[in-house]
Amino acid sequence: MSRAAGAGEALLEVDSVAKSYGALDVLTAVHLSVPAGQALGIVGPNGAGKSTLLSVINGTERASAGTVRFAGRDVTAVGADARARAGMGRTFQIPRPFTHLTVFENALAGATAGAGLHGRAADDRALEALVLADMLDVANTPAGALPLLGRKRLELARALATDPQLLLLDEIAGGLTEAECDSLVETIRTLHASGVTIIWIEHVVRALLAVVERLVCLASGVIVADGEPDAVMRSDEVQAVYLGGGL
Numbered sequence: 443m444s445r446a447a448g449a450g451e452a453l454l455e456v457d458s459v460a461k462s463y464g465a466l467d468v469l470t471a472v473h474l475s476v477p478a479g480q481a482l483g484i485v486g487p488n489g490a491g492k493s494t495l496l497s498v499i500n501g502t503e504r505a506s507a508g509t510v511r512f513a514g515r516d517v518t519a520v521g522a523d524a525r526a527r528a529g530m531g532r533t534f535q536i537p538r539p540f541t542h543l544t545v546f547e548n549a550l551a552g553a554t555a556g557a558g559l560h561g562r563a564a565d566d567r568a569l570e571a572l573v574l575a576d577m578l579d580v581a582n583t584p585a586g587a588l589p590l591l592g593r594k595r596l597e598l599a600r601a602l603a604t605d606p607q608l609l610l611l612d613e614i615a616g617g618l619t620e621a622e623c624d625s626l627v628e629t630i631r632t633l634h635a636s637g638v639t640i641i642w643i644e645h646v647v648r649a650l651l652a653v654v655e656r657l658v659c660l661a662s663g664v665i666v667a668d669g670e671p672d673a674v675m676r677s678d679e680v681q682a683v684y685l686g687g688g689l
């Protein structure tokens with residue numbers, strides 16, 4: 443199967459997606475069309491449904507209604523593992539490395555379990571992911587010994603080891619110092635420049651705005667603003683959402 447989206451077709455199409463947990467409606471009729479190569483940021487208050495949207499996109503959670511299309515294929519009923527093999531990589535808000543394994547072995551797990559690679563191909567892909575995530579110098583360090591920035595980078599490397607066309611980042615900059623954040627932003631900018639499509643949820647708006655060319659604001663499970671980042675941040679809708687709380 444070709445992994446490329448057809449000419450003029452979005453790489454990702456989220457159409458009328460809803461997600462409920464019992465009586466709790468977390469997402470309501472979300473529409474999102476993401477062209478190949480775009481870096482899209484998602485902001486929104488705590489509990490807005492941002493992580494849930496990423497989960498519905500990568501298949502960790504199934505949509506209660508609506509469809510998700512990826513690279514020209516309806517993946518709504520496809521599980522997360524198959525979506526990863528089809529080209530979606532995701533980092534999680536709380537890094538969950540195998541702490542007793544080395545950085546390289548963690549990346550290798552992404553290449554084997556995530557991308558379904560074996561042997562030399564898996565080794566090569568894991569190494570490539572470590573290069574992209576700027577972690578080659580700590581390849582033999584146990585993951586459990588990494589400082590926070592290292593754990594964030596490892597989360598990125600594990601996602602990159604699946605060789606994603608679409609990279610989903612969930613609050614990867616949270617908790618870092620300004621200098622650490624800047625270095626991670628540089629890595630993500632390089633990935634974006636190489637053509638990877640990115641959807642990035644982030645509360646550290648400064649980091650987001652240094653990379654993305656489009657910004658969406660999600661509030662109470664609904665997209666309330668979508669467009670050029672500075673214009674979105676200044677919009678009445680976003681100001682109203684953050685009134686009192688602040689970004």
Ligand SMILES: Nc1ncnc2c1ncn2[C@@H]1O[C@H](COP(=O)(O)OP(=O)(O)OP(=O)(O)O)[C@@H](O)[C@H]1O
Nearest residue numbers: 463466468486487488489490491492493494495535
């Ligand atoms: N598995 C689940 N079962 C029940 N409720 C859930 C589940 N996952 C998320 N929720 C609820 O859905 C809502 C949205 O959560 P979500 O984590 O998507 O928000 P978020 O915008 O990512 O928030 P934050 O910025 O704090 O990470 C919250 O009220 C949360 O408690």
